[in-house]
Amino acid sequence: GAVVSQHPSWVICKSGTSVKIECRSLDFQATTMFWYRQFPKQSLMLMATSNEGSKATYEQGVEKDKFLINHASLTLSTLTVTSAHPEDSSFYICSARDPFGTNTDTQYFGPGTRLTVL
Amino acid sequence: SQQGEEDPQALSIQEGENATMNCSYKTSINNLQWYRQNSGRGLVHLILIRSNEREKHSGRLRVTLDTSKKSSSLLITASRAADTASYFCAASGGSNYKLTFGKGTLLTVNP
Numbered sequence: 001g002a003v004v005s006q007h008p009s010w011v012i013c014k015s016g017t018s019v020k021i022e023c024r025s026l027d028f029q030a031t032t033m034f035w036y037r038q039f040p041k042q043s044l045m046l047m048a049t050s051n052e053g054s055k056a057t058y059e060q061g062v063e064k065d066k067f068l069i070n071h072a073s074l075t076l077s078t079l080t081v082t083s084a085h086p087e088d089s090s091f092y093i094c095s096a097r098d099p100f101g102t103n104t105d106t107q108y109f110g111p112g113t114r115l116t117v118l
Numbered sequence: 119s120q121q122g123e124e125d126p127q128a129l130s131i132q133e134g135e136n137a138t139m140n141c142s143y144k145t146s147i148n149n150l151q152w153y154r155q156n157s158g159r160g161l162v163h164l165i166l167i168r169s170n171e172r173e174k175h176s177g178r179l180r181v182t183l184d185t186s187k188k189s190s191s192l193l194i195t196a197s198r199a200a201d202t203a204s205y206f207c208a209a210s211g212g213s214n215y216k217l218t219f220g221k222g223t224l225l226t227v228n229p
Contacts, residue, residue: 006160032215043206044161044219057214093160097215105149105210107217109161 003027004096006110013084014118020080021113023050023094029074030096034107035067038091050077084117091115124207124220132228137194139223141207142187148210150183150190151217155204164192164205199229 003026013019023033031052036044048069049057056069068080077096081088091114095107124141131137143150149168153161167174167183167190174181180193194201204224208217 004160034216036219043221046216046218049214049216091158095161095217103166105215106151106163106166107215108163109153111160112158114158 002098002101002106002108004094004108004110006092006094006113008113009111010114010116012116012118015085016083018080018082019084019115020078021092021094021115023077023079023096023110025075025096025098025108028096028098028101030077031074031099033071033077033094033096035069035077035079036093036095038093038112040091044093047079052077081115084115086117089115089117124205124223126223127221128224128226130226130228131197133197133199135197135227137197137201137225137227139192139205139207139225141190141192141220143190143207143209143218143220144188145209146211147185148212150181151208151210152179152181152190152192153206153208153219155206155222157203161206194225197225197227199227201225202227 005024007022033050035047038044047062050069050071052071058064071077093112095109151166152164155161165176167181178195183190204222206222207220
């Protein structure tokens, strides 16, 4: 149980285009999902908290107009990188909590999406 | 802000040996979690220890927590080549369930 998927697993795009990444909780409902980015050989940095049915909460320094987050259902959150530039190239990982499960504090992570902007 | 910091940054051992990784954080926590990440993959949750717990076991894993020193350790016993991965601690505090990750320890287990 508690499986989180991401799609796509990797994407290559041209500078200036927008890219949408999906995060799904497959066997549980997630009222809260989290989006992280990870640069090579570095740790995960929390970008934003995605709340079902309401606006996302962004961490300091993260541009909300650049990284659009939509959490339209209890099993799906999307991250759209708008007008992507090479410096946005990174590994994007989502996670989700199962608020009704036995381990409500545990975050379950998706497999990540490798974004490369040319 | 709270932050997990692991040491060592890299650890190389032989199969069968034990591996110990340490983590420190800065502010009060509700719990501390350890995750494993294989290269280029997502994170796998290993173990969660709550602020009122001092030690926890799961299979070959043993985690300790010292809230007075704001530190935690992860011990992997009888390591295997398949344990090769990066290990991260993540501190959780407050009611928003946000995790603050440490820099990670890259563990290499040589066969």
